[in-house]
Amino acid sequence: MEPALVLENISKQYKSVQAALGVSLELRPGEIFGLIGPDGAGKSTLIHIAAGLLDPDQGKARLFGVDVSKDPEGIKPLLGILPQGLGLSLAQELSIEENINYFAEINQVPQKERDEMKEKLLTVTQLAPFRDRAAKNLSGGMKQKLGLCCTLIHSPKMVFLDEPTTGVDPISRRDIWYLINKIIKERELTIFLTTSYMDEAERCHRMALMHQGQVLALGDLEQLIAQTEGKLLEIHAQDLQGTLKGLKDAPGVRVMYPMGDKLNALCTGNGTGASDLAAFAAGRNITVERIEEGRPTLEDVFLSKVLKESGGVNQKALEELFGGGEGARSSSEDKVIVVQNLYKYFGKFAAVHDVTFHVKRGEIFGFLGPNGAGKTTTIKMLCGLFPPSSGSGTIVGLDLMREQMKIKKSIGYMSQKFSLYRDLTVGENIELYGGIYGVSPVELKRRKSLILQIADLEGKDRAITDSLPMGIKQRLALGCAIIHKPEVIFLDEPTSGVDPIARRLFWDIIFFLSRQLQVTILVTTHYMDEAEQCDRLSLMHLGKLIALGSPQGLKSEIHKEIGAMLEILVDAPFEALEVVSRAYPFCNIFGRTLHLYTPDVKRTQDTIGSLLGEKGIQVKEVRTRLMPFEDVFVYFCEKAEKEGKKE
Amino acid sequence: MKLSFSFRRMSAVTRKEFQELVRNWMGFLLSIVSPIILYFLFAYGMPLDVKNIPMVVLDEDKSSESRALIDVFTNSQVFELRRMVGSSGEVDRIMRLGEIRVCLVIPSDFSRKIRQGMRQEIQVLVDATYPNRAAIMAGYVDAALADFSETRVKALLVRVMGGGGEGGLPVSMLTSAWFNPTLRSEDFIVPGVIAIMLIFLPPILAAISISKEKETGSIINMLCSPVSKAEYLVGKMIPYIVITYGNFLLFLLFTVTIFKVPLRGDLFLLLGVSLIYAVSVIGIGLLVAVLVGNQISAILIVAVATLIPSFMYSGFLLPTICMDSTARTISQILPPTHYIDFIRKLMIKGVGVLYLQSSIVMLILIALVLFGLSIALFKKKLS
Structure with a gap:
């Protein structure tokens, strides 16, 4: 069978950045191929070269046998592309239907065909009720779904999706993946997509791991996981951070990091086993619940490939920054953030509806919810950027309504997009923040050098901020946000698009600030593994707080209500879903498997084979799995939606 | 590469661009209204006539002769006598304040010398902050004094020769201003303002529409589609050509009704050539947007490339004949040069296509x- 897309030894360099270096890939027709890697790994460059938008410095791209650089116009009728960025490809003023029509006209789709396809796409994406709504008024997830419809309206043979789910909440992500799976099943097309979410890889047929312009590993999930060097040990313990500190230099441990509600340790070859590590822990008086050998995930594969000695957290610099000098703690109040019946109206629309919660000193409090749920609005009120419509609250004992200026001085704020001035140098950015918060020149000089240490930028204070790698930029932004030694830090999607290693380092800083320095942290994220590391978290949906508790607490709440999760590997997941979902309401498709929840695991395991067998679907494997945190998110949101409909 | 042009694809691009433009009503309103505001600012602010010049008089003579001289000034529409002043110190002060542009100083022996038939020099102080204006004002003062002198000479002749002397001075000039008999500067300025107002904002809007797509990345979808370059670019520019033309129609209406500039030539020729002009100005925005990648540079480059050169080199203020060869070369590549030449000749002179063909050919060439x-x-x- 002729491959759909062939990339042969592609290299491409921009000024000083090597975006691609000798990349060779082959995509089979009809497969979903994922290009997985952090921001700046060279994913978009490869897509642009494959689509004929960019000429490689070296190498060749062939699409269905046609040399892309020789006949770029010839392949275009076969292509669909969804560029990076939420909804950027859409005409913002046009309605959903007009956008789809526009893309159909551009591709000269006959009207009858267009209308059929349009209805189908609108139904699958559940966008049909909103067909007259302007694109600019859609949520991020809806925009991506519409972008996908526009990309597919002319029935392309090859579809490029550039980070279709980045910045999209888990529910919309699930919808987008459902659409991708459905489309690939119904028509002959090949999908080439990129993502920075490692957990999405499992949903692709085959994938390539990319890092700094190079392909680290290539194959299906099993093949990739088989490539992990060494053994994976999973360590369950109460105090994860303490355990991490005590065990990470144990003999044979190459690297150890928190992964959800446990620690993962990659160990060298045959060296260390679970029992060796348990003995080492006992020798150091560290209590662990249990240590067991685990099955590596793609993230473990990635970490094992790009592992390098990193400096870790510069604890001394952080301690020095927060200790001594001006700006002492203002109160000994235990509840640092208190919010009571908070409302915010924009016109008649309640963006925040009766929100009540508190955060204790030193806690890491996660703030989750779909795009447009009211998270950012709530954070803006807590930062004193605008007053609540009604309700009350205090931040470090200061009144939310009347002491907004004082609040601003005792909090730090960092958002993914707007924190740093990209055209300023590192030093200038630090000085700017110091100046804004009125740090005296002598003190500023001292803190500047500390922040440079924290961000791992010593001696680089003249570098232009934009030229730094994403992960370093984020650490610098965090450094700037804590230059005035705030008691509370608000982090709004601080790690979006950052590679897994840098993400872990960032979280190590967060943990140190929280555990050692008693700084209170409120953080929003779409990464579920980060959510799981919070002490407590809240879930917002349509302006309301729909869940509040510790990650484990929320999981066991679900467990009580709908049971445990089974993963079922079948040969025809879509047909299987139809059959299974009648008996099990909490069921969804996940790559080539089904995930379903059942109160009675034993009985389900025994009967599922015959239930599907009757319909001619073959069950290959059934196994129990730990509940992924994404399911917690989706479960509570769907529950809230149902209750909302009843009302 | 195959050369194909699909009208359907192009009109899809045009329709979408129109819808986006109109729905963003604030932007749409601005694109229509701001050229109109600028048009009126220019049309009203630009006239070059100097009228109602504020003046004061220091009359140290206070005789019937001095009063007769002052009357010559007050009777003209050019000067507006604000008041009489008492001392030269005061003259100095109020000239510095800038309220007064001209001061007439009549010396104390004025009437005596006049009566004795002696030559008398009069001191006239002119505010020369703006040299151009000062020169025009000095000209008017000169004319007023000549008028006074002529009256005196006539009176003297009558007295000496006893009757006769109606002939006045032996030679005098009779200027006949063709095409603009009353020398109204509006007739000269306002048609030019149409050209200048269309060269600035519309190409900026056009350039933004493309560079915005480049900036957000939405252009990627177009690059990956079967849309040809011509379909995309022309399709995208059509709405802006239409807006520009709509602006032109409004301006023409104002020019004829409010500013009462005559339209002596063929209306349909004017409408046709103005469409070509609209295409050529949008072409400037298009070319800039094709060459640069982001909105800010596109705006700046269009602004720099259009407004000032059009103002200085297009013949809007200064006839191109008066320029040196470099300036004239620059002027030849600017669409407004040819359009201003065309519209002035057509509206004021009322000449036909025969006299206008070089401008028309140049405009078509530039647009293409x-x-x-x-x-x-x-x-x-x-x-």
Whole structure:
């Protein structure tokens, strides 16, 4: 069978950045191929070269046998592309239907065909009720779904999706993946997509791991996981951070990091086993619940490939920054953030509806919810950027309504997009923040050098901020946000698009600030593994707080209500879903498997084979799995939606 | 590469661009209204006539002769006598304040010398902050004094020769201003304002529409589609050509009704050539947007390339005949040069196509070159 897309030894360099270096890939027709890697790994460059938008410095791209650089116009009728960025490809003023029509006209789709396809796409994406709504008024997830419809309206043979789910909440992500799976099943097309979410890889047929312009590993999930060097040990313990500190230099441990509600340790070859590590822990008086050998995930594969000695957290610099000098703690109040019946109206629309919660000193409090749920609005009120419509609250004992200026001085704020001035140098950015918060020149000089240490930028204070790698930029932004030694830090999607290693380092800083320095942290994220590391978290949906508790607490709440999760590997997941979902309401498709929840695991395991067998679907494997945190998110949101409909 | 042009694809681009433009009503309103505001600012603010010059008089003579001289000034519409002043110190002060542009100082022996038939020099102080204006004002003062002198000479002749002397001075000039008999500066300025107002904002809007797509990345969808370069670029520019033309129609209406500039030539010729002009100005925005990648540079480059050169070199203020050869070369590549020449000749002189063909040919040429070059230079690639 002729491959759909062939990339042969592609290299491409921009000024000083090597975006691609000798990349060779082959995509089979009809497969979903994922290009997985952090921001700046060279994913978009490869897509642009494959689509004929960019000429490689070296190498060749062939699409269905046609040399892309020789006949770029010839392949275009076969292509669909969804560029990076939420909804950027859409005409913002046009309605959903007009956008789809526009893309159909551009591709000269006959009207009858267009209308059929349009209805189908609108139904699958559940966008049909909103067909007259302007694109600019859609949520991020809806925009991506519409972008996908526009990309597919002319029935392309090859579809490029550039980070279709980045910045999209888990529910919309699930919808987008459902659409991708459905489309690939119904028509002959090949999908080439990129993502920075490692957990999405499992949903692709085959994938390539990319890092700094190079392909680290290539194959299906099993093949990739088989490539992990060494053994994976999973360590369950109460105090994860303490355990991490005590065990990470144990003999044979190459690297150890928190992964959800446990620690993962990659160990060298045959060296260390679970029992060796348990003995080492006992020798150091560290209590662990249990240590067991685990099955590596793609993230473990990635970490094992790009592992390098990193400096870790510069604890001394952080301690020095927060200790001594001006700006002492203002109160000994235990509840640092208190919010009571908070409302915010924009016109008649309640963006925040009766929100009540508190955060204790030193806690890491996660703030989750779909795009447009009211998270950012709530954070803006807590930062004193605008007053609540009604309700009350205090931040470090200061009144939310009347002491907004004082609040601003005792909090730090960092958002993914707007924190740093990209055209300023590192030093200038630090000085700017110091100046804004009125740090005296002598003190500023001292803190500047500390922040440079924290961000791992010593001696680089003249570098232009934009030229730094994403992960370093984020650490610098965090450094700037804590230059005035705030008691509370608000982090709004601080790690979006950052590679897994840098993400872990960032979280190590967060943990140190929280555990050692008693700084209170409120953080929003779409990464579920980060959510799981919070002490407590809240879930917002349509302006309301729909869940509040510790990650484990929320999981066991679900467990009580709908049971445990089974993963079922079948040969025809879509047909299987139809059959299974009648008996099990909490069921969804996940790559080539089904995930379903059942109160009675034993009985389900025994009967599922015959239930599907009757319909001619073959069950290959059934196994129990730990509940992924994404399911917690989706479960509570769907529950809230149902209750909302009843009302 | 196959050369194909699909009208359907192009009109899809045009329709979408129109819808986006109109729905963003604030932007749409601005694109229509701001040229109108600018038009009125220019049309009212630009007239070059000097009228109602504020003046004061220091009359140290206070005789019937001095009063007769002052009357010559007050009777003209050019000067507006604000008041009489008492001392030269005061003259100095109020000239510094800038309220007064001209001061007439009549010396104390004025009437005596006049009566004795002696030559008398009069001191006239002119505010020369703006040299151009000062020269015009000095000219008017000169004319007023000549008028006074002529009356005196006539009176003297009558007295000496006893009757006769109606002939006045032996030679005098009788100017006949063709095409603009009353020398109204509006007739000269306002048609030019139409050209200048259309060269500035519309190409900026046009350039933004493309560079915005480049900036957000939405252009990627177009680059990956079967849309040809010409379909995309022309399709995208049509709405802006229409807006520009709509602006032109409004301006023409104002020019004829409010500013009462005569329209002596063929209306349909004017409408046709103005469409070509609209295409050529949008072509400037298009070319810039094709060449640069982001909105800010596109705006700045269009502004720099259009407004000032059009103002200085297009013949809007200064006839191109008066320019040196470099300036004249620059003027030849600017669409407004040819359009201003065309519209002035057509509206004021009322001449036919025979006298206008060089301007028309140049406009068509410029429009074709701008669009042709843009399409040739546009790459269906990312840079």
